[in-house]
Amino acid sequence: xxxxxxxxxxxxxxxxxxxxxxxxxxxxxxxxxxxxxVRRHDALTRAEITRITGLSAQTISNLxxxxxxxxxxxxxxPQKAKRxxxxxxxxxNPNGGYSIGIQVDYQMALATLVNLSGQECHQIKKQIxxxxxxxxxxxxxxxIDRLLIESDVARERVFGVGVAIPGPFCVSGPTGIxxxxxxxPVAERLSERSGLPVIVENDANAAxxxxxxxxxxxxxxxxxxxxxxMGLGAGLFINGQIYRGLRGAAGEIGHxxxxxxxxxxxxxxxxxxxxxxxxxxxxxxxxxAEDDPDSLAKLEQRLNDNDPAVKAWLKDAAEKLRMGILAxxxxxxxEAVFIGGLLPSKLAEALMAExxxxxxxxxxxxxxxxxxxxxxxxxxxxxxxxxxQGAASVPIFNEFxxxxx
Amino acid sequence: xxxxxxxxxxxxxxxxxxxxxxxxxxxxxxxxxxxxxVRRHDALTRAEITRITGLSAQTISNLxxxxxxxxxxxxxxPQKAKRxxxxxxxxxNPNGGYSIGIQVDYQMALATLVNLSGQECHQIKKQIxxxxxxxxxxxxxxxIDRLLIESDVARERVFGVGVAIPGPFCVSGPTGIxxxxxxxPVAERLSERSGLPVIVENDANAAxxxxxxxxxxxxxxxxxxxxxxMGLGAGLFINGQIYRGLRGAAGEIGHxxxxxxxxxxxxxxxxxxxxxxxxxxxxxxxxxAEDDPDSLAKLEQRLNDNDPAVKAWLKDAAEKLRMGILAxxxxxxxEAVFIGGLLPSKLAEALMAExxxxxxxxxxxxxxxxxxxxxxxxxxxxxxxxxxQGAASVPIFNEFxxxxx
DNA sequence: ATTTATTAATTCAATTTGATTTAATTAATA
DNA sequence: TATTAATTAAATCAAATTGAATTAATAAAT
Numbered sequence: 037x038x039x040x041x042x043x044x045x046x047x048x049x050x051x052x053x054x055x056x057x058x059x060x061x062x063x064x065x066x067x068x069x070x071x072x073x074v075r076r077h078d079a080l081t082r083a084e085i086t087r088i089t090g091l092s093a094q095t096i097s098n099l100x101x102x103x104x105x106x107x108x109x110x111x112x113x114p115q116k117a118k119r120x121x122x123x124x125x126x127x128x129n130p131n132g133g134y135s136i137g138i139q140v141d142y143q144m145a146l147a148t149l150v151n152l153s154g155q156e157c158h159q160i161k162k163q164i165x166x167x168x169x170x171x172x173x174x175x176x177x178x179x180i181d182r183l184l185i186e187s188d189v190a191r192e193r194v195f196g197v198g199v200a201i202p203g204p205f206c207v208s209g210p211t212g213i214x215x216x217x218x219x220x221p222v223a224e225r226l227s228e229r230s231g232l233p234v235i236v237e238n239d240a241n242a243a244x245x246x247x248x249x250x251x252x253x254x255x256x257x258x259x260x261x262x263x264x265x266m267g268l269g270a271g272l273f274i275n276g277q278i279y280r281g282l283r284g285a286a287g288e289i290g291h292x293x294x295x296x297x298x299x300x301x302x303x304x305x306x307x308x309x310x311x312x313x314x315x316x317x318x319x320x321x322x323x324x325a326e327d328d329p330d331s332l333a334k335l336e337q338r339l340n341d342n343d344p345a346v347k348a349w350l351k352d353a354a355e356k357l358r359m360g361i362l363a364x365x366x367x368x369x370x371e372a373v374f375i376g377g378l379l380p381s382k383l384a385e386a387l388m389a390e391x392x393x394x395x396x397x398x399x400x401x402x403x404x405x406x407x408x409x410x411x412x413x414x415x416x417x418x419x420x421x422x423x424x425q426g427a428a429s430v431p432i433f434n435e436f437x438x439x440x441x
Numbered sequence: 442x443x444x445x446x447x448x449x450x451x452x453x454x455x456x457x458x459x460x461x462x463x464x465x466x467x468x469x470x471x472x473x474x475x476x477x478x479v480r481r482h483d484a485l486t487r488a489e490i491t492r493i494t495g496l497s498a499q500t501i502s503n504l505x506x507x508x509x510x511x512x513x514x515x516x517x518x519p520q521k522a523k524r525x526x527x528x529x530x531x532x533x534n535p536n537g538g539y540s541i542g543i544q545v546d547y548q549m550a551l552a553t554l555v556n557l558s559g560q561e562c563h564q565i566k567k568q569i570x571x572x573x574x575x576x577x578x579x580x581x582x583x584x585i586d587r588l589l590i591e592s593d594v595a596r597e598r599v600f601g602v603g604v605a606i607p608g609p610f611c612v613s614g615p616t617g618i619x620x621x622x623x624x625x626p627v628a629e630r631l632s633e634r635s636g637l638p639v640i641v642e643n644d645a646n647a648a649x650x651x652x653x654x655x656x657x658x659x660x661x662x663x664x665x666x667x668x669x670x671m672g673l674g675a676g677l678f679i680n681g682q683i684y685r686g687l688r689g690a691a692g693e694i695g696h697x698x699x700x701x702x703x704x705x706x707x708x709x710x711x712x713x714x715x716x717x718x719x720x721x722x723x724x725x726x727x728x729x730a731e732d733d734p735d736s737l738a739k740l741e742q743r744l745n746d747n748d749p750a751v752k753a754w755l756k757d758a759a760e761k762l763r764m765g766i767l768a769x770x771x772x773x774x775x776e777a778v779f780i781g782g783l784l785p786s787k788l789a790e791a792l793m794a795e796x797x798x799x800x801x802x803x804x805x806x807x808x809x810x811x812x813x814x815x816x817x818x819x820x821x822x823x824x825x826x827x828x829x830q831g832a833a834s835v836p837i838f839n840e841f842x843x844x845x846x
Numbered sequence: 847a848t849t850t851a852t853t854a855a856t857t858c859a860a861t862t863t864g865a866t867t868t869a870a871t872t873a874a875t876a
Numbered sequence: 877t878a879t880t881a882a883t884t885a886a887a888t889c890a891a892a893t894t895g896a897a898t899t900a901a902t903a904a905a906t
Contacts, residue, residue, distance in 0.1 A: 058465070058865050059890050066461040066892090083855055091461035097857060108906055119902040121855025233445035272772075274679055275845060281774025282663060285803035292768040293800075296700065304801040305767070362710070363697040363768045367677075369686025386715060395698075396709040398690035399608065404508040440680060440845035463892050464863050472864090488882055499867055502884060525881025526876045849906075859896075865901070876879075 055254040067090060069440035071108065072101050074126055075254055075436070079112060081123035083326035083338075100126060108152075109131040114425050127154050134189050136197045136232070137428025138176060139239070139421065142166050143212050143329055146421055147179045149187050149194075153248035158187035159424075169222065177229040196233035196431030197226065200242040200423035203267055235430050239263055240287055240377075244271025244427030247416050249375055249429045256371045260364055261355075261416055262289070264377035265423075266326070268310035272368070275440045290314065294359045315378060321349035325441040332420065334378045354390035361413065365397040374416030384418035455838055471496060473843035475504050476513065479531055480841070481660055484517060486528035486746055505531060513537040513557075539594050539604045541637070542833025543581055544644070544826065547571045547618050548734055551826055552584045554592050554599075555833040559655035563592035574625035577618065582634040585789075601638035601836030602631065605647040605828035608672055609690045640835050644668055645782075646683050647831030649676025652779055652821050654834045661776045666821055667694070667762075669782035669789075671731070672826075673715035677773070680845045696720065699764045717761040720783060724755035737825065741785045759795035766818065771804040779821030789823035803816050 059154055066089070073088045074080050080088070086096045099256050103109040110129040114122035130153040139146045143165065149158045167175060176199070184191055200224060201213065227234040237245070245251040245260035253261070257276040268290035272279040279286050290310030291303050298307025311317055314334075316326050317420050322345040323336060325330040338346050375388060394413055396402065417425070469658050471494070478493045479485050485493070490845060491501045508514040515534040519527035535558040544551045548570065554563045565584050572580060579605070589596055604627060606618065632639040642650070645668035651668050652658040662681040668674050673695035677684040695715030696708050703712025716722055720740075721731050727750040729736040743751045766778055781795060799805065799818055822830070 056474050056494040056865090057498070058496070059467070059863095061890090062462045062464070062467050063891065069461050080787075080853075086855095089461040091463070093463070093856070094858090094893055094894085096857095098891085114442060114900095116901060118854070119852070120896090120899090121856065122899045123855055141853095180831045270772075274684060275682075277680075279679060281803075282776045283774050283803060284771065286774040288771045288774070288803050291771045291802065293699075293764050294701070296764065318733065349678045359698050359701065364694045364772060366696045367691065367769060367772055368684075369688055369690040369693070382714070398686075398693050461892090464865085464890095465892090468864060486882075491882095498883070499885090501864055502882095503864085506884095519873090521874060523881070524873095524879070526871090526873045528882055603865080616902065847906100849904100850903100851904075853900100853902080855899080855901095859894100859895085860896100861894070862890105863890105863892085864894080864898075865888105865890085867886100868882100871887085874879100874881080876877100 039231045048365070050157045056244045056419055065438055066095070067099055068095065070103060071128070071436045072438050074109060075128055075249075079125040079127040081115070081125050083123055085126075092146075105134075123277070130155060134194045134394055134431075135428045136180060136183060136194060137198065137424045137426065138179070138199045139424035139427060140172070140176070140199065141165075141202055145175060147176075147183055147185050148421070148424045148428050149189065150425070152432065154246070154425075154429060154432075156425070158183055159421075160186075167204055167227075169215070169216050169220035172213070172217070173212050173222065173225045173229055176226055180230045180232070191231060194232055195435050196235060197230060198242060198427035198430030199223070199226070199234060199236045200239045200427035200430075201236060202239050202265060204267065207303055231380045234432065235434060237427060237430050238269065239423040239426065240269035241271040241280070242430055243376055243417065243422050244273060244374075244426070245278065245433045246422070246426040247271075247279070247376070247428040251338055251374075251417055252414055253372065253374060253416075257371050258368070259372040259374065260285055260368065261374045261376060262361075262371050263422075264313050264314060264375070264379055264387075264418075266378075268314045270364070274368075276343075276437065277440050289360055289364065292360050292363055299323060299345045302408065309356055309360045313360070318349050318352065319345075321352075322346055332378075332380070335384060339386060350386055350390050354387060357387075357391060358395050362390075362395045365394075369398050371412065373413045375413065376416030376418040376422060378420050378422060380420065381419045382420050384415060388413075388415050464809030470843055471500070472504055472508065473841055475501065475508060476533070476841045477843050479514065480654075482510065484530040484532040486520070486530050488528055489529075500713075511537075532791060534558060538837075539599045540833045540836045541585060542598060542647070542829045542831065542835070543583055543584070543602065544605045544829035544832060545569075545577070545618055546580070546607055550580060550584060551829045553589050553826070553829045553833055554594065555830070557837065559651070559830075559834060559837075561830070562594070563588055564826075571619035573619065574621050574627065574630075577622070578627065578630045578634055578784055579721060581631055585635045587635070599637055599839050601640060602635060602640065602649060603832035604628070604631070604639060604641045605644045605832035606641060607644050607670060607828075608674065609643060609688075609693055637838065640839060642832060642835050643674065643689075644670055644828040644831065645674035646676040646685070647835055648781055648827050649678060649779075649831070650683065650838045651827070651831040651834040652676075652781070653678055655836055656779075657812075657819055658777065658779060658821075662777050663773070664777040664779065665775050666779045666781060667766075668827075669719060669784055669792075669823075670778070672781075673722050675721045676771070679773075681842065682845050694765055694769065695767050697768055700760045705761075714761055715767045718758045718765070722752075722758065723754050726757075729752055737783075737785070741788060744788055744791060755792055755795045759792060762796060763800050763814050764837055766796075767800045767802050770799075770804045774803050776817065778818045780818065781821030781823040781827060783825050783827065784823045785825065789820060793818075793820050813846065 079404050082096050082100050086093045109126045111124040112122050116122040132152050145162045147160045151157050172275035200297045223234045224234045240263035243263050247261050253259050258274045261271040270287040270289045272287050291308045293307045294309050299311040300306050301308035301311050319326045319331050358420050474494050479703045485500050491498045514531045516529040519529050521527040526704050535556045537557050542553050552565045555561050628639040628641045648668050649666035658664050664678045666676040675692040675694045677692050696713045698712045700712035700715050703801050704716040705711050706713035706716050725729045
């Protein structure tokens with residue numbers, strides 16, 4: 037695994053707490069900064085990287101050389117645009133490495149192998165039925181093995197495995213996979229079995245990372261990705277990093293109250309946002325069973341049929357979601373808000389159409405700072421397989437992101 | 442000014458965007474890390490700093506020696522507790538430097554000189570009446586001059602001047618100082634006139650920084666400080682840094698909707714939090730004029746007299762604030778929420794008493810992650826002069842904080 | 847059309863900075 | 877006296893910077 041940037045002895049993050057730093061961390065950071073710059077711009081010459089990073093041309097020459105030797109960067113044809121020596125543009129080598137993303141819920145495991153550019157190479161789907169954590173780990177490691185064999189990718193070329201699990205880990209209940217999963221050390225066990233680094237992430241954060249790495253949030257360091265699943269959560273990007281909060285529960289926006297005295301929620305309060313904006317709320321509104329795997333297809337069909345119950349739900353959900361977004365924008369003043377999740381894209385589009393225009397907020401004030409007044413609520417990636425795609429981007433993000441801004 | 446840690450040629454922050462890093466930045470970071478560690482623990486020996494920062498003993502020896510030579514750290518008496526050479530505990534030298542904080546609103550300027558430990562050395566208060574920005578800068582620089590002369594502190598020993606201004610800068614309106622202040626480059630002009638670095642900060646952020654540096658948030662890297670002033674705002678500490686958002690409007694929590702269809706707000710929406718929780722809301726509820734400087738004293742008096750209008754306002758405000766706090770906690774999962782601002786401490790205490798217990802949220806769930814279930818809503822510093830104290834801590838924080846966690 | 851100047855990208859060699867390593871010193875306790 | 881903990885001196889090492897050189901293109905001048 038010569039492509040690893042982080043050295044074994046230096047596994048703490050570049051700067052954490054009041055810890056000091058040294059040359060090794062600095063170099064690691066600079067390598068990541070180079071990769072990150074190239075990713076954001078698709079392709080960059082050494083000279084351009086020099087300007088962007090503020091490092092010396094010599095340093096960049098060395099770092100780019102090293103990354104090229106490792107197979108992470110590839111040079112394109114020299115550009116003879118202006119005077120001077122023609123520059124070679126470097127870009128990410130799509131096949132410089134691979135990553136595996138797995139999406140698990142109580143009825144299904146979906147695994148995908150992607151390359152460095154986020155392109156999907158192979159996918160495996162398997163029905164499960166609330167397995168125990170031990171059985172789950174075995175099932176997942178078998179899926180990983182199959183994925184590698186069928187796609188003919190060597191295990192050493194895989195950066196890691198990302199596992200997306202619904203909701204915050206500290207809360208069990210109907211959003212989870214099954215009994216016993218909350219306390220179980222999934223990452224450690226699956227890592228032992230598979231021989232690969234494993235990172236467990238909640239579905240909202242995983243989807244947000246994918247949006248950041250390969251999607252519309254590619255150039256945003258501060259945005260909110262609202263994940264509409266069975267419940268409602270958000271991935272918060274703050275200073276280029278996922279913000280998790282003290283208990284890993286940051287982004288649990290489903291429990292913002294949008295209707296005082298409204299529908300009762302299992303959290304103990306009334307009128308929580310996710311009681312109105314979620315697949316579960318949609319099923320409730322249109323009278324489909326929430327634990328029926330076919331409900332999603334029925335919902336989509338009824339949308340296509342212009343079913344009035346679906347339309348009414350959309351209208352109400354959009355009204356409530358506007359208030360939730362206002363709370364988030366007032367609090368975090370983000371660059372953008374992406375709406376995505378498990379919804380089929382047609383449904384997400386319909387919700388989006390109902391949602392706009394948003395309520396006036398700090399982000400829409402005219403004549404204030406940079407970027408104000410611009411459209412900032414956008415449709416993010418939304419698909420029933422979004423968490424798997426997201427999970428696959430987690431190991432890549434972890435390996436390459438240069439740390440807080 | 443030999444006490445400056447940041448070197449002139451290296452004025453960009455330690456890590457920003459995708460920029461690279463080098464030895465100079467690393468050293469700067471390490472110096473800050475040492476100071477920060479000492480501040481958090483009151484006093485530390487070189488050996489303890491070595492363990493905390495993870496740097497080598499030799500490096501710490503060098504850094505501490507340098508900081509001692511600069512007068513920022515002072516050694517205490519050797520401790521002969523255990524075997525081995527007795528260690529000398531180092532602590533911040535309170536008189537290693539000074540900082541000036543200025544609080545300005547439309548009717549008053551309040552300036553305070555504090556030392557490195559946050560102790561107030563001298564204070565000057567001056568009535569003003571909606572001055573033009575140009576006049577304002579002259580008035581402020583004269584106050585700075587007087588402060589230094591009367592307290593006999595040399596200008597070179599002052600790290601900088603913090604200016605606290607109400608509300609977000611991008612919004613004018615009644616919370617501002619006067620016409621023309623929004624676009625005016627206060628910091629640059631006052632810096633030119635006074636010969637000192639000047640940082641302008643909104644009152645909520647300034648108060649949050651004070652809470653972090655010298656108050657109950659001293660060991661918290663992730664907390665929310667809710668500032669109740671004429672309006673309502675919050676300072677967000679995320680990963681040890683103030684989070685400002687894209688337009689500097691992060692923390693504008695006054696415009697979270699807590700009562701759909703409620704009181705109309707100048708932002709264009711209805712039922713915004715600050716229409717219920719703010720001095721202006723209190724004055725409205727008890728029938729005092731909001732632009733009368735004596736209203737605050739009257740409010741305090743009527744609280745002491747058990748006035749039913751005040752009690753009713755407190756009850757309603759607390760109910761609304763609980764919902765606002767729930768939204769913040771659901772979004773950010775903070776370590777703590779401090780309530781403070783311009784309220785006299787008795788009033789703040791009364792509000793706090795009404796506020797508890799909070800609504801159930803991710804931070805109060807039993808049996809989940811670390812720190813859950815603990816009391817986390819606390820009374821922060823609250824006083825009519827809180828912004829000045831806060832402003833004074835801004836330059837110190839800027840000079841000494843080691844950057845994102 | 848040929849030559850010369852200019853510019854831009856890149857690299858080589860030497861230098862500098864600052865953290866680490868290794869070993870020594872100091873001052874306490876058991 | 878042996879041991880232990882704190883600290884420091886000297887040597888070493890890693891990585892970025894500096895300044896000069898090299899390469900290859902276009903632009904301008906002849």
